[in-house]
Amino acid sequence: xxxxxxxxxxxxxxxxxxxxxxxxxxxxxxxxxxALTGRDVLGCAQTGTxxxxxxxxxxxxxxxxxxxxxxxxxxxxxxxxxxxxxxxxENFEIxxxxxxxxxALLIGGVSMGAQVxxxxxxxxxxxATPGRLLDHFERGRILMSDIKILVxxxxxxxxxxxxxxxVEKIVAMLPPxxxxxxxxxTMPPEIRRLADKFLMNPKEIHVDPPATMxxxxxQGLVVVKHGDGRRPGGGQAEKxxxxxxxxxxxxxxxALIFCNRKRDVDTVYRSLTRHGLPASRLHGDMSxxxxxxxxxxxxxxxxxxxxxSDVAAxxxxxxxxxxxxxxxxxxxxxxxVHRIGRTGRAGHQGRAITIATPEDGxxxxxxxxxxxxxxxxxxxxxxxxxxxxxxxxxxxxxPRRGGRDRGRxxxxxxKPSPQTGTKPEPKPSPQVEAKxxxxxxxxxxxxxxxxxxxxxxxxxxxxxxxxxxxANESQAPVxxxxxxxxxxxxxxxxxxxxx
Numbered sequence: 001x002x003x004x005x006x007x008x009x010x011x012x013x014x015x016x017x018x019x020x021x022x023x024x025x026x027x028x029x030x031x032x033x034x035a036l037t038g039r040d041v042l043g044c045a046q047t048g049t050x051x052x053x054x055x056x057x058x059x060x061x062x063x064x065x066x067x068x069x070x071x072x073x074x075x076x077x078x079x080x081x082x083x084x085x086x087x088x089x090e091n092f093e094i095x096x097x098x099x100x101x102x103x104a105l106l107i108g109g110v111s112m113g114a115q116v117x118x119x120x121x122x123x124x125x126x127x128a129t130p131g132r133l134l135d136h137f138e139r140g141r142i143l144m145s146d147i148k149i150l151v152x153x154x155x156x157x158x159x160x161x162x163x164x165x166x167v168e169k170i171v172a173m174l175p176p177x178x179x180x181x182x183x184x185x186t187m188p189p190e191i192r193r194l195a196d197k198f199l200m201n202p203k204e205i206h207v208d209p210p211a212t213m214x215x216x217x218x219q220g221l222v223v224v225k226h227g228d229g230r231r232p233g234g235g236q237a238e239k240x241x242x243x244x245x246x247x248x249x250x251x252x253x254x255a256l257i258f259c260n261r262k263r264d265v266d267t268v269y270r271s272l273t274r275h276g277l278p279a280s281r282l283h284g285d286m287s288x289x290x291x292x293x294x295x296x297x298x299x300x301x302x303x304x305x306x307x308x309s310d311v312a313a314x315x316x317x318x319x320x321x322x323x324x325x326x327x328x329x330x331x332x333x334x335x336x337v338h339r340i341g342r343t344g345r346a347g348h349q350g351r352a353i354t355i356a357t358p359e360d361g362x363x364x365x366x367x368x369x370x371x372x373x374x375x376x377x378x379x380x381x382x383x384x385x386x387x388x389x390x391x392x393x394x395x396x397x398x399p400r401r402g403g404r405d406r407g408r409x410x411x412x413x414x415k416p417s418p419q420t421g422t423k424p425e426p427k428p429s430p431q432v433e434a435k436x437x438x439x440x441x442x443x444x445x446x447x448x449x450x451x452x453x454x455x456x457x458x459x460x461x462x463x464x465x466x467x468x469x470x471a472n473e474s475q476a477p478v479x480x481x482x483x484x485x486x487x488x489x490x491x492x493x494x495x496x497x498x499x
Contacts, residue, residue: 224356224357
């Protein structure tokens with residue numbers, strides 16, 4: 001099947017041909033025809049299968065007739081990250097080059113003034129992240145009563161980042177009669193419930209099973225030992241050394257190096273540059289102009305190695321990326337699928353290599369269970385990978401983001417018991433046994449009455465002040481006043497005076 005069989009206009013076909021595409025992908029074959037007829041679409045396909053063109057092409061076709069009004073966009077695309085929003089806007093420029101459609105990009109980290117000017121002129125396509133869109137709406141700079149097409153892209157990532165309440169708030173502002181296109185790389189139960197809420201009689205498309213990888217990706221795993229094997233967070237220096245060895249042996253033409261934390265991104269970046277491996281970095285704490293410039297240099301080939309966080313796990317489309325390195329094993333199995341999906345795209349071959357420590361065994365087990373494929377072990381420097389630690393099945397992390405990989409409450413750090421009610425019982429038992437073994441208690445009671453008559457001799461000033469203070473603090477009755485007894489109380493008046 002070719003794009004001409006999908007019912008697209010000649011101008012769109014010419015733009016597609018200029019972009020170098022000939023045949024549509026499976027998700028495009030199944031999603032574009034129902035979207036052109038105005039039917040809701042629920043699409044689930046692995047990353048890198050062409051989901052963006054599945055909704056941009058029918059949107060351009062549907063919006064080719066008509067004109068936008070000031071501050072009233074005609075279509076809305078919600079994305080979780082700025083990078084993905086920028087990627088979609090670039091696709092619109094490629095496919096809509098022969099259409100006079102206006103577009104606005106509402107993302108954080110850039111000036112709102114330029115965005116307001118575009119909204120005032122009227123836009124046909126509005127691409128936005130939820131937070132920045134709500135900012136403009138609350139300031140009265142945008143009306144969403146004329147939205148005819150709604151696209152929610154990477155819905156599972158929206159769930160991961162906590163944007164679902166914002167998405168629900170935005171959708172509640174839209175007209176109920178609209179065309180909704182809902183796309184996600186995975187379909188957990190939460191996303192299914194959200195789709196049932198937003199869509200009306202959708203055309204469901206499942207191109208691949210959830211959380212599968214492209215066959216063009218060759219995977220590998222290197223497990224390194226480290227000095228303090230008891231410390232879960234150890235092995236960072238050994239992993240950096242392994243990464244440098246892999247970069248020198250693999251010789252990637254370009255590569256993404258994923259870290260779990262932003263501070264690790266900076267550490268790995270400094271380590272590579274210190275050892276003569278030119279690299280750059282990308283994470284969420286960078287300003288938007290800096291992030292855009294870094295991505296631009298990476299796409300043009302000026303930057304070969306990019307150390308990044310999961311901000312680059314989606315929305316980064318570079319067809320000829322040769323390698324992806326996981327410096328840290330992702331704590332959620334689905335993140336692994338999205339990370340390595342940056343390579344092996346558009347039919348090209350790619351390699352994805354993960355560096356782990358023995359303590360990462362439970363995360364790797366979750367990844368292999370989700371993907372249904374065991375990651376092959378690799379040798380590094382002629383040495384085989386270290387053995388992974390065996391983990392308790394009950395301690396296995398959730399395959400999707402949002403699950404907890406650590407216990408909560410009193411169970412943290414201990415093996416779970418089948419009967420939680422029996423946990424407090426062992427604590428009182430040693431206390432009960434300790435009571436008969438406490439003979440000093442009667443000794444204290446015997447000494448107490450011996451000290452009781454001692455307050456009578458008040459002429460001893462030295463021990464009296466020492467005993468007076470604790471007696472006043474810990475005991476209700478006062479046994480003696482010591483030197484503070486008034487003089488009139490020390491002398492007894494004669495009996496003859498009352499007579």
